[in-house]
Amino acid sequence: MEFVDEIIETGGPILGTEHIESLRVCMQCGKCTGGCPSGRLTAIRTRKLVLEALLNMRDEVLSSDELWLCTTCYTCYERCPRNVKVTDITRTIRNIAAKEGYLALSHRMASSYVVKTGHAVPINDANKENRKKLGLPEVPPTTHTYKEALQGIQSLVKKTGFDELIGFDWETMNLKE
Ligand code: SF4
Ligand code: SF4
Structure with missing residues:
Protein backbone atom coordinates (compact mmCIF):
# COMPACT_ATOMS: atom_id res chain seq x y z
CA MET A 1 0.00 0.00 0.00
CA GLU A 2 1.23 3.50 -0.83
CA PHE A 3 1.98 5.66 2.22
CA VAL A 4 -0.59 8.27 1.08
CA ASP A 5 -3.29 5.60 1.08
CA GLU A 6 -2.23 4.44 4.54
CA ILE A 7 -2.46 8.03 5.84
CA ILE A 8 -5.96 8.42 4.34
CA GLU A 9 -7.03 5.04 5.69
CA THR A 10 -5.80 5.96 9.17
CA GLY A 11 -7.02 9.54 9.42
CA GLY A 12 -10.12 9.30 7.23
CA PRO A 13 -12.41 7.50 9.70
CA ILE A 14 -11.51 10.05 12.40
CA LEU A 15 -11.26 13.33 10.51
CA GLY A 16 -13.03 12.57 7.24
CA THR A 17 -11.66 10.93 4.11
CA GLU A 18 -11.98 14.04 1.94
CA HIS A 19 -10.19 16.05 4.63
CA ILE A 20 -7.13 13.81 4.69
CA GLU A 21 -7.25 13.13 0.95
CA SER A 22 -6.46 16.83 0.45
CA LEU A 23 -2.84 15.71 0.81
CA ARG A 24 -2.92 14.60 -2.83
CA VAL A 25 -3.42 18.12 -4.20
CA CYS A 26 -0.34 19.75 -2.66
CA MET A 27 1.44 21.77 -5.36
CA GLN A 28 4.63 22.30 -3.32
CA CYS A 29 4.25 26.08 -3.20
CA GLY A 30 5.92 26.28 0.22
CA LYS A 31 3.43 28.66 1.86
CA CYS A 32 3.12 26.22 4.74
CA THR A 33 6.85 26.25 5.42
CA GLY A 34 7.05 30.01 4.92
CA GLY A 35 4.51 30.71 7.65
CA CYS A 36 5.44 27.98 10.10
CA PRO A 37 6.32 29.59 13.47
CA SER A 38 8.08 26.45 14.61
CA GLY A 39 10.12 26.32 11.40
CA ARG A 40 11.65 29.70 12.22
CA LEU A 41 13.34 28.15 15.22
CA THR A 42 13.58 24.45 14.44
CA ALA A 43 14.35 22.05 11.61
CA ILE A 44 10.75 21.38 10.65
CA ARG A 45 10.03 22.01 6.96
CA THR A 46 6.35 21.34 6.45
CA ARG A 47 6.48 21.29 2.65
CA LYS A 48 9.24 18.68 2.79
CA LEU A 49 7.23 16.41 5.08
CA VAL A 50 4.27 16.63 2.71
CA LEU A 51 6.50 15.92 -0.29
CA GLU A 52 8.10 12.92 1.37
CA ALA A 53 4.67 11.55 2.25
CA LEU A 54 3.59 11.95 -1.38
CA LEU A 55 6.78 10.27 -2.60
CA ASN A 56 6.00 7.22 -0.48
CA MET A 57 9.04 7.81 1.76
CA ARG A 58 7.32 6.10 4.67
CA ASP A 59 10.33 5.17 6.77
CA GLU A 60 11.97 8.58 6.40
CA VAL A 61 8.80 10.39 7.45
CA LEU A 62 7.92 8.10 10.36
CA SER A 63 11.43 8.13 11.83
CA SER A 64 11.91 11.85 11.32
CA ASP A 65 12.55 14.08 14.34
CA GLU A 66 10.92 16.91 12.40
CA LEU A 67 7.55 15.23 12.60
CA TRP A 68 7.40 16.05 16.32
CA LEU A 69 8.44 19.70 16.00
CA CYS A 70 5.02 20.83 14.79
CA THR A 71 3.15 22.68 17.55
CA THR A 72 -0.23 22.08 15.82
CA CYS A 73 -0.80 25.83 15.60
CA TYR A 74 -2.78 25.42 12.34
CA THR A 75 -1.05 28.33 10.56
CA CYS A 76 -0.18 26.14 7.57
CA TYR A 77 -3.72 24.81 7.51
CA GLU A 78 -5.04 28.38 7.25
CA ARG A 79 -2.48 29.51 4.66
CA CYS A 80 -2.52 26.63 2.20
CA PRO A 81 -3.89 27.84 -1.17
CA ARG A 82 -4.93 24.29 -2.04
CA ASN A 83 -6.75 23.70 1.26
CA VAL A 84 -4.47 20.84 2.17
CA LYS A 85 -5.38 20.03 5.77
CA VAL A 86 -1.73 19.97 6.70
CA THR A 87 -1.95 19.98 10.48
CA ASP A 88 -4.48 17.17 10.63
CA ILE A 89 -2.43 15.18 8.13
CA THR A 90 0.63 15.69 10.35
CA ARG A 91 -1.35 14.51 13.37
CA THR A 92 -2.43 11.43 11.44
CA ILE A 93 1.14 10.64 10.44
CA ARG A 94 2.14 11.01 14.09
CA ASN A 95 -0.50 8.45 15.04
CA ILE A 96 1.05 5.98 12.63
CA ALA A 97 4.56 6.83 13.86
CA ALA A 98 3.55 6.41 17.52
CA LYS A 99 2.18 2.93 16.84
CA GLU A 100 5.51 2.02 15.25
CA GLY A 101 7.46 3.13 18.32
CA TYR A 102 8.65 6.51 17.06
CA LEU A 103 6.81 8.63 19.64
CA ALA A 104 9.18 11.44 20.60
S1 SF4 B 1 0.94 25.38 1.41
FE1 SF4 B 1 -0.34 23.66 0.78
S2 SF4 B 1 0.03 23.42 -1.44
FE2 SF4 B 1 1.67 24.71 -0.60
S3 SF4 B 1 3.33 23.26 -0.12
FE3 SF4 B 1 2.15 23.52 1.74
S4 SF4 B 1 0.64 21.88 1.70
FE4 SF4 B 1 1.46 22.07 -0.36
S1 SF4 C 1 0.63 23.48 12.41
FE1 SF4 C 1 2.71 22.72 12.67
S2 SF4 C 1 3.58 22.61 10.62
FE2 SF4 C 1 1.75 23.93 10.53
S3 SF4 C 1 2.49 26.02 10.80
FE3 SF4 C 1 1.94 25.27 12.85
S4 SF4 C 1 3.80 24.37 13.69
FE4 SF4 C 1 4.13 24.63 11.49
Whole structure:
Protein backbone atom coordinates (compact mmCIF):
# COMPACT_ATOMS: atom_id res chain seq x y z
CA MET A 1 0.00 0.00 0.00
CA GLU A 2 1.23 3.50 -0.83
CA PHE A 3 1.98 5.66 2.22
CA VAL A 4 -0.59 8.27 1.08
CA ASP A 5 -3.29 5.60 1.08
CA GLU A 6 -2.23 4.44 4.54
CA ILE A 7 -2.46 8.03 5.84
CA ILE A 8 -5.96 8.42 4.34
CA GLU A 9 -7.03 5.04 5.69
CA THR A 10 -5.80 5.96 9.17
CA GLY A 11 -7.02 9.54 9.42
CA GLY A 12 -10.12 9.30 7.23
CA PRO A 13 -12.41 7.50 9.70
CA ILE A 14 -11.51 10.05 12.40
CA LEU A 15 -11.26 13.33 10.51
CA GLY A 16 -13.03 12.57 7.24
CA THR A 17 -11.66 10.93 4.11
CA GLU A 18 -11.98 14.04 1.94
CA HIS A 19 -10.19 16.05 4.63
CA ILE A 20 -7.13 13.81 4.69
CA GLU A 21 -7.25 13.13 0.95
CA SER A 22 -6.46 16.83 0.45
CA LEU A 23 -2.84 15.71 0.81
CA ARG A 24 -2.92 14.60 -2.83
CA VAL A 25 -3.42 18.12 -4.20
CA CYS A 26 -0.34 19.75 -2.66
CA MET A 27 1.44 21.77 -5.36
CA GLN A 28 4.63 22.30 -3.32
CA CYS A 29 4.25 26.08 -3.20
CA GLY A 30 5.92 26.28 0.22
CA LYS A 31 3.43 28.66 1.86
CA CYS A 32 3.12 26.22 4.74
CA THR A 33 6.85 26.25 5.42
CA GLY A 34 7.05 30.01 4.92
CA GLY A 35 4.51 30.71 7.65
CA CYS A 36 5.44 27.98 10.10
CA PRO A 37 6.32 29.59 13.47
CA SER A 38 8.08 26.45 14.61
CA GLY A 39 10.12 26.32 11.40
CA ARG A 40 11.65 29.70 12.22
CA LEU A 41 13.34 28.15 15.22
CA THR A 42 13.58 24.45 14.44
CA ALA A 43 14.35 22.05 11.61
CA ILE A 44 10.75 21.38 10.65
CA ARG A 45 10.03 22.01 6.96
CA THR A 46 6.35 21.34 6.45
CA ARG A 47 6.48 21.29 2.65
CA LYS A 48 9.24 18.68 2.79
CA LEU A 49 7.23 16.41 5.08
CA VAL A 50 4.27 16.63 2.71
CA LEU A 51 6.50 15.92 -0.29
CA GLU A 52 8.10 12.92 1.37
CA ALA A 53 4.67 11.55 2.25
CA LEU A 54 3.59 11.95 -1.38
CA LEU A 55 6.78 10.27 -2.60
CA ASN A 56 6.00 7.22 -0.48
CA MET A 57 9.04 7.81 1.76
CA ARG A 58 7.32 6.10 4.67
CA ASP A 59 10.33 5.17 6.77
CA GLU A 60 11.97 8.58 6.40
CA VAL A 61 8.80 10.39 7.45
CA LEU A 62 7.92 8.10 10.36
CA SER A 63 11.43 8.13 11.83
CA SER A 64 11.91 11.85 11.32
CA ASP A 65 12.55 14.08 14.34
CA GLU A 66 10.92 16.91 12.40
CA LEU A 67 7.55 15.23 12.60
CA TRP A 68 7.40 16.05 16.32
CA LEU A 69 8.44 19.70 16.00
CA CYS A 70 5.02 20.83 14.79
CA THR A 71 3.15 22.68 17.55
CA THR A 72 -0.23 22.08 15.82
CA CYS A 73 -0.80 25.83 15.60
CA TYR A 74 -2.78 25.42 12.34
CA THR A 75 -1.05 28.33 10.56
CA CYS A 76 -0.18 26.14 7.57
CA TYR A 77 -3.72 24.81 7.51
CA GLU A 78 -5.04 28.38 7.25
CA ARG A 79 -2.48 29.51 4.66
CA CYS A 80 -2.52 26.63 2.20
CA PRO A 81 -3.89 27.84 -1.17
CA ARG A 82 -4.93 24.29 -2.04
CA ASN A 83 -6.75 23.70 1.26
CA VAL A 84 -4.47 20.84 2.17
CA LYS A 85 -5.38 20.03 5.77
CA VAL A 86 -1.73 19.97 6.70
CA THR A 87 -1.95 19.98 10.48
CA ASP A 88 -4.48 17.17 10.63
CA ILE A 89 -2.43 15.18 8.13
CA THR A 90 0.63 15.69 10.35
CA ARG A 91 -1.35 14.51 13.37
CA THR A 92 -2.43 11.43 11.44
CA ILE A 93 1.14 10.64 10.44
CA ARG A 94 2.14 11.01 14.09
CA ASN A 95 -0.50 8.45 15.04
CA ILE A 96 1.05 5.98 12.63
CA ALA A 97 4.56 6.83 13.86
CA ALA A 98 3.55 6.41 17.52
CA LYS A 99 2.18 2.93 16.84
CA GLU A 100 5.51 2.02 15.25
CA GLY A 101 7.46 3.13 18.32
CA TYR A 102 8.65 6.51 17.06
CA LEU A 103 6.81 8.63 19.64
CA ALA A 104 9.18 11.44 20.60
CA LEU A 105 10.43 11.54 24.19
CA SER A 106 9.13 15.08 24.71
CA HIS A 107 5.64 13.95 23.70
CA ARG A 108 5.88 10.85 25.87
CA MET A 109 6.80 13.07 28.81
CA ALA A 110 3.91 15.47 28.20
CA SER A 111 1.62 12.44 27.95
CA SER A 112 2.93 11.09 31.25
CA TYR A 113 1.89 14.35 32.93
CA VAL A 114 -1.61 13.85 31.57
CA VAL A 115 -1.66 10.38 33.14
CA LYS A 116 -0.26 11.65 36.45
CA THR A 117 -2.11 14.95 36.81
CA GLY A 118 -4.73 15.24 34.06
CA HIS A 119 -2.72 18.07 32.47
CA ALA A 120 0.06 17.97 29.88
CA VAL A 121 1.33 21.11 31.62
CA PRO A 122 0.32 21.03 35.29
CA ILE A 123 -0.14 24.36 37.01
CA ASN A 124 2.85 25.86 38.80
CA ASP A 125 3.25 28.45 41.56
CA ALA A 126 3.80 31.33 39.14
CA ASN A 127 0.55 30.59 37.33
CA LYS A 128 -1.30 30.20 40.60
CA GLU A 129 -0.13 33.69 41.56
CA ASN A 130 -1.16 35.08 38.16
CA ARG A 131 -4.60 33.54 38.52
CA LYS A 132 -5.04 35.12 41.94
CA LYS A 133 -4.03 38.54 40.57
CA LEU A 134 -6.72 38.15 37.91
CA GLY A 135 -9.31 37.36 40.56
CA LEU A 136 -9.55 33.71 39.56
CA PRO A 137 -9.48 30.69 41.87
CA GLU A 138 -5.91 29.59 42.49
CA VAL A 139 -6.40 26.44 40.41
CA PRO A 140 -8.77 25.84 37.45
CA PRO A 141 -11.88 23.64 37.74
CA THR A 142 -10.13 20.63 36.27
CA THR A 143 -8.41 17.65 37.84
CA HIS A 144 -6.47 20.23 39.86
CA THR A 145 -9.72 20.93 41.73
CA TYR A 146 -11.58 17.66 41.21
CA LYS A 147 -8.96 15.05 42.07
CA GLU A 148 -11.47 12.23 41.66
CA ALA A 149 -11.74 13.00 37.92
CA LEU A 150 -8.16 11.85 37.50
CA GLN A 151 -9.26 8.28 38.16
CA GLY A 152 -11.54 8.49 35.13
CA ILE A 153 -8.65 9.70 32.97
CA GLN A 154 -6.37 6.93 34.22
CA SER A 155 -9.06 4.36 33.59
CA LEU A 156 -9.41 5.58 29.98
CA VAL A 157 -5.64 5.50 29.57
CA LYS A 158 -5.60 1.83 30.61
CA LYS A 159 -8.63 0.83 28.55
CA THR A 160 -7.28 2.41 25.36
CA GLY A 161 -3.74 1.10 25.82
CA PHE A 162 -2.37 4.64 25.85
CA ASP A 163 -0.16 3.68 28.80
CA GLU A 164 1.49 0.98 26.67
CA LEU A 165 1.84 3.36 23.73
CA ILE A 166 3.81 5.91 25.76
CA GLY A 167 5.59 3.30 27.90
CA PHE A 168 4.11 4.35 31.24
CA ASP A 169 5.02 2.42 34.39
CA TRP A 170 2.19 2.44 36.94
CA GLU A 171 4.50 1.29 39.75
CA THR A 172 6.89 4.21 39.50
CA MET A 173 4.27 6.54 37.96
CA ASN A 174 6.86 7.52 35.41
CA LEU A 175 7.99 6.55 31.93
CA LYS A 176 9.77 3.24 31.59
CA GLU A 177 13.50 3.57 30.92
S1 SF4 B 1 0.94 25.38 1.41
FE1 SF4 B 1 -0.34 23.66 0.78
S2 SF4 B 1 0.03 23.42 -1.44
FE2 SF4 B 1 1.67 24.71 -0.60
S3 SF4 B 1 3.33 23.26 -0.12
FE3 SF4 B 1 2.15 23.52 1.74
S4 SF4 B 1 0.64 21.88 1.70
FE4 SF4 B 1 1.46 22.07 -0.36
S1 SF4 C 1 0.63 23.48 12.41
FE1 SF4 C 1 2.71 22.72 12.67
S2 SF4 C 1 3.58 22.61 10.62
FE2 SF4 C 1 1.75 23.93 10.53
S3 SF4 C 1 2.49 26.02 10.80
FE3 SF4 C 1 1.94 25.27 12.85
S4 SF4 C 1 3.80 24.37 13.69
FE4 SF4 C 1 4.13 24.63 11.49
